[in-house]
Amino acid sequence: MSISFYIKNKKKFLGYEAVLNVESALTILDKELNTYNTSNIDINDLLLSPVSNYECLLIGEDKVSARGFELSYDNKDKNYAVRVFTPSSKEDWLLALDYIKALAKKFGSEIINERGEVYTIDNIDKFNYENDILFGINSISLKINDEVDKYIIFGINRVVTFDSGMIEKIYSSANPIDTFSNIVKEIQYLDAYSAHQQFYKNNEDHRIMGAYTLTENLRTILPYKPSVEFENSNIVKNDEISFWNIGFVVINGDENDPNSYQVAGNMNYEDFIKKLPINKYKFIDASYIMVEPLSKEEILELLK
Template identity: 25%
Template sequence: MSIDVILTQKGLFKKPMPLEVILGKELAYGKMEGFRLIRGQLGETEFLAYHPEHIARGFSVIWSPEEKERIQLRALTPSTEAELRDFYDAVDRMVSYWNGRLEVDGAPMNADQFQAGFSEMVSFQQRALEDMCRNILAGMNGDLTLFSARWPLVVGKEEAYRFLEEPETFGQWLHEKQSIDAYYAAPLFFNGPVGILGRYVLTEEVRSIFPTQPSVPFGAIDPKTNQKPVCNDFAIALYSTTRGTVIGEIPYDRLLQKIPPEKVSQFDGGTVLLEPLSLSEMEALLDN
């Protein structure tokens, strides 16, 4: 679910929209590269805005520095009231700068109407969060992946129960999980002799987030078939910065069996956090 806003500029003498107007004085930005946010970089036509003091799901902006006609914004739901306020404030700044027209979820709307709907949207977000949690606990959706500002986060039954009982912890959780300095691991895919190979990379002395079960990420496409790749061969390549090369690889299911218990902790409903491993600790993973 999302809130989709299109802003068009009125008048004969049109001007581009400065990035500073979109972000205001507090928002930060980045571009998505795969499933990770590269902070401080802009995409060619799109970027993601977020507040570094309360990181949540972020909102996307389709924009370029030369654009004078149309800008699109999308905020995902459920999110937090603080991030929703950031989104509404950004739209307000942009409408004022362009004296523009608004279209919200496909329907024309004036700026005052849009702003007047903030409280109602906060209530909708709260209901969406509650529905999401109830569905997870009832087993209707299984664990749910939320595409968020820095990387995806998985809401499992433990998280769903907590958010249902204490909704205010949802925003705290989103911020906490995205405030750490870590590498979010996503697989690369290669054609092997008998099928597609999926490979994750674990780098020496790098704190990393890995899925408890490897899988083909949502949105991945095999360019040969234009379909989601079918991969049953997942492994982890161990990269040593000391040696500047891959020192070996291990089957994915051996990772959590071999890694020292003090080096791994549950991160969210579907991933674990691996503390930095030295070269000798990585070499130990290769021992039979």
């Protein structure tokens, strides 16, 4: 779910102005904006290339944005498109509207959204974004009640999983929009490492193992019950996973020396959750837990 706004590029005598490069797109506001879906691209190549080189750029402001917004350029229609997710945080919307206004001012264009509504730089601030947030929250609630037990949305740094309990918390609060916004935002900026899934296939029986790694003295976000995450769904399916495992890495020596990091052992993931002391983790949403840093001794105790 989302809503898009379109800003026409400036017409010139023999065509249109050159498409903004990424550096220009990130400096159009007097704020430090970042891209969040381009970590595998050389930063210099990224900044100097036109926005039109990319299907879309996920843009946000560090410590402010929860989900960010997408920027793209349509070479056929000569439009910049700003896409805001539904639901987004209040801060996401305020930043996106400022950005839309800056684009419209730069190119002397009006603003048209996908509903056909027309705005200008003088009235785009009046767009009823709060209604879009509430509509999005209600849509999640309906899906949880009618179709699924949990519903995932994507943030700039981490996914957030909602269940009926979290939705109830939002609706029972004094300000559902602020509560939703704070939940999603806080999860994005937790001071913790998000563990990545890995998969291994046994060459003899072709069974597939899903795996995570937990390192000594590192606060880590892990699933309470693992399943194949969306980003890996094109690699393997849930029903193809025979079992889930977790490996443990301890530090023997200087923590700044990569050679000091050594595998201490591994165990069945479900057994790990059962043995993990309850005071060593807390739920951050309906699916993920944040595990407090474990000492070498605590890790070795888990492995007994």
